[in-house]
Amino acid sequence: MTWDETDSAASDRLVAALADGEDRAVEAALRPKDLAEFVGQERVREQLDLVLKAARQRGGTADHVLLSGAPGLGKTTLSMIIAAEMGAPIRITSGPAIQHAGDLAAILSSLAEGEVLFLDEIHRMSRPAEEMLYMAMEDFRVDVVVGKGPGATAIPLELPPFTLVGATTRAGLLPPPLRDRFGFTGHMEFYAPAELERVLHRSARLLDVPLDAEGAAEIAGRSRGTPRIANRLLRRVRDFAQVKADGVVTREVAAAALDVYEVDGRGLDRLDRAVLDALLRLFGGGPVGLSTLAVAVGEERETVEEVAEPFLVREGLLARTPRGRIATPAAWAHLGLAPPQGTGAPGQQGLFGP
Numbered sequence: 290m291t292w293d294e295t296d297s298a299a300s301d302r303l304v305a306a307l308a309d310g311e312d313r314a315v316e317a318a319l320r321p322k323d324l325a326e327f328v329g330q331e332r333v334r335e336q337l338d339l340v341l342k343a344a345r346q347r348g349g350t351a352d353h354v355l356l357s358g359a360p361g362l363g364k365t366t367l368s369m370i371i372a373a374e375m376g377a378p379i380r381i382t383s384g385p386a387i388q389h390a391g392d393l394a395a396i397l398s399s400l401a402e403g404e405v406l407f408l409d410e411i412h413r414m415s416r417p418a419e420e421m422l423y424m425a426m427e428d429f430r431v432d433v434v435v436g437k438g439p440g441a442t443a444i445p446l447e448l449p450p451f452t453l454v455g456a457t458t459r460a461g462l463l464p465p466p467l468r469d470r471f472g473f474t475g476h477m478e479f480y481a482p483a484e485l486e487r488v489l490h491r492s493a494r495l496l497d498v499p500l501d502a503e504g505a506a507e508i509a510g511r512s513r514g515t516p517r518i519a520n521r522l523l524r525r526v527r528d529f530a531q532v533k534a535d536g537v538v539t540r541e542v543a544a545a546a547l548d549v550y551e552v553d554g555r556g557l558d559r560l561d562r563a564v565l566d567a568l569l570r571l572f573g574g575g576p577v578g579l580s581t582l583a584v585a586v587g588e589e590r591e592t593v594e595e596v597a598e599p600f601l602v603r604e605g606l607l608a609r610t611p612r613g614r615i616a617t618p619a620a621w622a623h624l625g626l627a628p629p630q631g632t633g634a635p636g637q638q639g640l641f642g643p
């Protein structure tokens with residue numbers, strides 16, 4: 290199972306980074322429409338701004354752009370902004386939707402001049418389609434094979450110049466020949482709390498939710514560095530504010546609402562805390578093997594490894610070592626527990642200082 294698939298399997302979680310049906314319905318309304326409105330990602334924004342301005346000045350089509358980064362950080366939004374800034378239409382598709390080279394040929398041959406083709410999850414495209422894409426990106430040409438067997442012939446087809454925007458959660462999975470054909474690669478980082486607060490204030494204005502500064506800070510701190518999660522938490526907090534309070538989202542209202550939904554002050558949900566809790570209380574902070582830990586929390590091994598652990602590792606609460614999983618001092622502090630005396634357990638040496 291890949292990270293994407295397990296995250297999708299667990300997408301009923303409020304803190305899952307992949308979009309669910311409700312997200313898709315409101316996201317269109319919340320997407321920033323131009324680079325100036327797009328919060329954060331300063332470096333990518335500045336570099337992209339140059340690429341697009343230069344292309345506009347030349348009166349040409351922008352170079353192909355590769356965007357990499359975790360789900361929910363704004364890759365789709367940025368691709369739409371690229372099209373808007375270039376005054377071009379956009380076509381949206383994804384790697385898994387293109388299983389045959391013919392699928393890709395059909396899309397490419399119907400593009401208008403200057404059109405932006407957004408290819409989400411580009412690392413999941415089939416091999417033959419990928420090879421067709423090489424030629425299309427470089428020479429704006431594809432060979433369409435007509436017929437089968439010895440009588441098959443390749444008919445070259447000229448394409449109008451277009452801009453491919455590829456998105457991937459893992460740039461490292463792309464074969465180098467594909468990666469090298471992008472003129473610009475932007476890596477999207479997780480957002481700082483102050484940036485998420487700006488995202489939240491903007492969304493609150495659009496959704497007509499009264500949100501004060503402390504309320505925004507409270508939600509931002511629980512959003513795992515991800516605008517999609519911030520926007521989702523805002524909607525749940527809005528429900529709570531409307532039903533249980535006077536509609537205004539303050540720090541108290543946000544905290545009470547997210548406690549109800551079991552998203553804690555650092556953005557951990559029930560599953561994340563169950564893993565930490567077992568690691569600390571049952572195994573004294575580890576090291577413990579992944580399978581044992583999974584049995585202790587009543588989950589599949591893959592769920593623990595690919596759904597809960599990445600965020601716990603990112604937050605510096607859990608470490609993966611060759612001897613097993615271990616808790617860091619921050620994990621004990623987060624659950625309000627005291628680490629065992631003389632924590633010199635093998636595998637934990639060095640973590641607790643001399």
Ligand SMILES: Nc1ncnc2c1ncn2[C@@H]1O[C@H](COP(=O)(O)OP(=O)(O)OP(=O)(O)O)[C@@H](O)[C@H]1O
Pocket residue numbers: 306307308315316317319320321326327328329330359360361362363364365366367409456488516517520
């Ligand atoms: N920089 C940003 N400023 C404001 N809102 C943002 C920003 N980035 C993302 N968002 C909001 O977060 C939501 C998710 O963004 P988007 O769909 O672009 O993410 P993504 O990286 O393409 O995710 P996925 O790869 O899962 O499709 C959208 O509602 C979008 O408006």
